[in-house]
Amino acid sequence: MTAETLTLGKALNAGLRRAMEDDPKVLVMGEDVGRLGGVFRITDGLQKDFGAERVIDTPLAESGIVGTAIGLALRGYRPVCEIQFDGFVFPAADQIITQLAKMRMRSLGSVSLPITIRIPCGGGIGAVEHHSESPEAYFAHTAGLRVVACSNPVDAYAMLRQSIASDDPVIFFEPKRRYWEKAPVPLDGDFPSLHSAQVVQAGTDVTVLAYGPSVKTCLEAATAAASEGRSIEVIDLRSLNPLDLPTLAASVERTGRCVVVHEAPVFAGFGAELAARLTELCFYRLEAPILRVGGFSTPYPPSRLEDEYLPDLDRILDAVDRTFAW
Amino acid sequence: MTIDSMRATPRPGEAADPQFVQLLTPEGERVEHPDYPLDLTPDDVRDLYRDLVMVRRIDLEAVALTRQGELGIWASLLGQEAAQIGSGRAMNEHDMAFPTYREHGVAYCRGVDPLNLLGLFRGVNHGGWNPAEHGFHLYTIVIGSQTLHAAGYAMGIQRDGVLGTPGAGAAIAYFGDGATSQGDVNEAFVFASVFNAPVVFFCQNNQWAISEPLERQTRIPLYQRAQGFGFPGVRVDGNDVFACLAVTRAALAQARDGQGPSFVEAYTYRMGAHTTTDDPTRYRHKADEEAWKLKDPIERVRSYLVRNGLADAGFFDSVDADAKTAARALREACLSLPDPEPGAIFEHVYAEPHPLMTAEQEAFAAYLASFEEVTA
Numbered sequence: 001m002t003a004e005t006l007t008l009g010k011a012l013n014a015g016l017r018r019a020m021e022d023d024p025k026v027l028v029m030g031e032d033v034g035r036l037g038g039v040f041r042i043t044d045g046l047q048k049d050f051g052a053e054r055v056i057d058t059p060l061a062e063s064g065i066v067g068t069a070i071g072l073a074l075r076g077y078r079p080v081c082e083i084q085f086d087g088f089v090f091p092a093a094d095q096i097i098t099q100l101a102k103m104r105m106r107s108l109g110s111v112s113l114p115i116t117i118r119i120p121c122g123g124g125i126g127a128v129e130h131h132s133e134s135p136e137a138y139f140a141h142t143a144g145l146r147v148v149a150c151s152n153p154v155d156a157y158a159m160l161r162q163s164i165a166s167d168d169p170v171i172f173f174e175p176k177r178r179y180w181e182k183a184p185v186p187l188d189g190d191f192p193s194l195h196s197a198q199v200v201q202a203g204t205d206v207t208v209l210a211y212g213p214s215v216k217t218c219l220e221a222a223t224a225a226a227s228e229g230r231s232i233e234v235i236d237l238r239s240l241n242p243l244d245l246p247t248l249a250a251s252v253e254r255t256g257r258c259v260v261v262h263e264a265p266v267f268a269g270f271g272a273e274l275a276a277r278l279t280e281l282c283f284y285r286l287e288a289p290i291l292r293v294g295g296f297s298t299p300y301p302p303s304r305l306e307d308e309y310l311p312d313l314d315r316i317l318d319a320v321d322r323t324f325a326w
Numbered sequence: 327m328t329i330d331s332m333r334a335t336p337r338p339g340e341a342a343d344p345q346f347v348q349l350l351t352p353e354g355e356r357v358e359h360p361d362y363p364l365d366l367t368p369d370d371v372r373d374l375y376r377d378l379v380m381v382r383r384i385d386l387e388a389v390a391l392t393r394q395g396e397l398g399i400w401a402s403l404l405g406q407e408a409a410q411i412g413s414g415r416a417m418n419e420h421d422m423a424f425p426t427y428r429e430h431g432v433a434y435c436r437g438v439d440p441l442n443l444l445g446l447f448r449g450v451n452h453g454g455w456n457p458a459e460h461g462f463h464l465y466t467i468v469i470g471s472q473t474l475h476a477a478g479y480a481m482g483i484q485r486d487g488v489l490g491t492p493g494a495g496a497a498i499a500y501f502g503d504g505a506t507s508q509g510d511v512n513e514a515f516v517f518a519s520v521f522n523a524p525v526v527f528f529c530q531n532n533q534w535a536i537s538e539p540l541e542r543q544t545r546i547p548l549y550q551r552a553q554g555f556g557f558p559g560v561r562v563d564g565n566d567v568f569a570c571l572a573v574t575r576a577a578l579a580q581a582r583d584g585q586g587p588s589f590v591e592a593y594t595y596r597m598g599a600h601t602t603t604d605d606p607t608r609y610r611h612k613a614d615e616e617a618w619k620l621k622d623p624i625e626r627v628r629s630y631l632v633r634n635g636l637a638d639a640g641f642f643d644s645v646d647a648d649a650k651t652a653a654r655a656l657r658e659a660c661l662s663l664p665d666p667e668p669g670a671i672f673e674h675v676y677a678e679p680h681p682l683m684t685a686e687q688e689a690f691a692a693y694l695a696s697f698e699e700v701t702a
């Protein structure tokens with residue numbers, strides 16, 4: 001099995017490249033994805049190698065990007081759309097929610113729209129408004145979409161290839177502040193199922209659930225807690241919809257405690273779904289209510305306040321402590 | 327596709343466009359246009375020159391501050407000073423501007439303290455000035471959204487019944503060439519058109535939307551799109567402050583008079599990177615920048631002043647000195663901008679206290695205090 005040490009960003013690039021090599025119907029489209037290679041360089045070099053017919057610099061219009069991707073998919077193509085930043089997906093929300101998600105049902109199954117929408121998400125990069133958001137709950141709430149979030153280079157590569165191969169539309173979240181994290185990435189072989197959760201740190205005392213950029217923070221929290229004799233199990237959800245409940249429930253059954261971490265606001269956020277489901281499944285085993293740590297229930301703040309806003313190691317450990325103090 | 331093969335196609339309408347309004351050539355020679363007479367006193371011209379120099383200097387300072395890590399990012403207006411000062415100075419006290427994130431020159435004309443702009447890019451707040459106080463709405467980062475706000479604001483002016491009176495104002499929406507592809511912008515054109523709203527759509531065509539050249543957004547000159555929506559469009563030399571002033575004045579006057587919307591395409595060039603995080607060498611030729619440098623918006627006014635004996639070295643020196651002083655003051659003010667208090671996260675989200683917000687704010691304050699107890 002070949003493995004190459006890649007940053008998360010380069011792993012995405014490698015995944016796109018491989019998907020384009022394997023399937024001539026795969027297209028890449030978005031703003032500045034061509035000659036510039038995207039503002040984060042995720043599509044770097046693709047236009048040079050696959051041509052402007054397959055790597056399309058689109059006009060500046062997100063509804064246009066997703067709407068025409070739907071048309072291209074109807075014609076047999078497999079478009080991978082890049083939304084430049086999380087906060088700019090909303091002009092495309094109508095196409096995603098009213099069309100992309102519902103076409104299969106409308107056509108009684110005769111129409112597939114194998115479209116992947118890549119969205120760099122999350123904060124922590126000192127950006128101005130609309131560049132640090134975590135809009136996953138809107139999409140997880142929309143039936144007909146698959147919603148996944150990678151947290152590391154290995155998954156970035158494998159999950160992107162799997163998403164592109166999916167015959168359903170996939171909203172693919174990329175943790176932008178982790179684009180520069182490195183790891184050896186296996187380029188071939190058997191990858192875990194796209195919609196499986198993974199235990200990324202085994203532990204016995206409490207289950208911490210996270211996805212995307214928060215996974216690394218949770219792993220750091222687990223290390224810190226270990227030095228104080230507390231064993232945290234960290235699970236990377238990887239997929240928000242569908243959700244790998246058996247893996248999550250098995251862990252919570254064992255530990256009896258659970259904390260959910262995400263950057264998005266807690267109120268009506270994805271953690272609410274996790275807490276409700278796991279409470280149902282593990283009610284008699286729970287020693288404390290499932291706690292959520294997330295962004296405050298406010299708009300994302302100006303960047304000088306984002307360190308306060310984003311769940312950090314201390315806030316995660318504080319929640320862990322509270323589940324023990326219950 | 328190489329940069330060259332893409333450039334082989336001439337830019338739409340570039341050569342010999344009959345509707346390119348220019349009143350001051352790049353060499354600083356005053357030319358007349360039958361539709362746009364403009365009477366400027368020597369003081370007026372000197373004031374415009376001063377404005378141009380000031381905003382360029384402020385912009386340069388912001389770029390430098392970003393390089394030094396004091397701002398998170400900055401979108402430079404370099405090259406677009408004339409489009410912004412010309413249109414900004416065309417506005418009256420009742421007009422309302424709806425900017426993007428690059429309208430530092432217009433902000434200057436509307437009396438918005440540049441420190442406010444720096445605060446936004448530093449991450450201290452999201453802007454925070456009061457739009458009504460300045461006739462200048464907040465910076466809008468989502469491409470195109472503000473054009474609809476301008477159209478709606480104009481519909482409000484219309485409903486106030488002030489059009490055609492001395493108290494009349496108009497809305498002016500700023501946006502780029504890239505923005506013209508957005509649905510919102512096209513919807514703004516439709517609303518403004520069918521309601522005959524008093525709004526000027528002021529497009530700074532700086533030839534680029536980050537790395538994408540104009541051809542990726544349009545096959546016809548942008549100003550010609552207006553016709554399809556049912557209102558007049560005009561292209562103006564966006565590096566000519568006289569022409570931008572005259573054309574915008576006329577467009578605003580028509581709007582205030584109840585004659586409806588119009589479209590002004592200020593044909594200019596983004597001389598710098600898209601923002602301080604962008605690297606234009608990846609997608610465009612230095613030669614393009616060099617060619618546009620010859621059309622510099624400030625140099626031509628300077629030449630005009632010199633050529634007509636309206637300003638001497640003392641004047642130019644004093645303007646430069648003033649700009650330098652302003653830049654230094656701005657730098658110092660920026661460096662001493664206090665970081666917001668953590669509690670500010672919860673402020674101004676709702677008109678009234680909100681139970682969830684209050685609870686989170688109190689819990690967060692208690693959480694922060696728990697650290698102080700530990701360290702104390």
Ligand SMILES: Cc1ncc(C[n+]2csc(CCOP(=O)(O)OP(=O)(O)O)c2C)c(N)n1
Binds near residue numbers: 467596
């Ligand atoms: C809806 C939306 N999509 C994408 C972006 C990212 N973005 C910021 S500026 C820009 C290009 C804008 O080009 P143009 O309208 O020509 O204005 P300019 O920056 O040249 O002044 C893009 C794509 C955004 N801010 N908003």
Ligand SMILES: [Mg+2]
Binds near residue numbers: 535
């Ligand atoms: Mg532009």
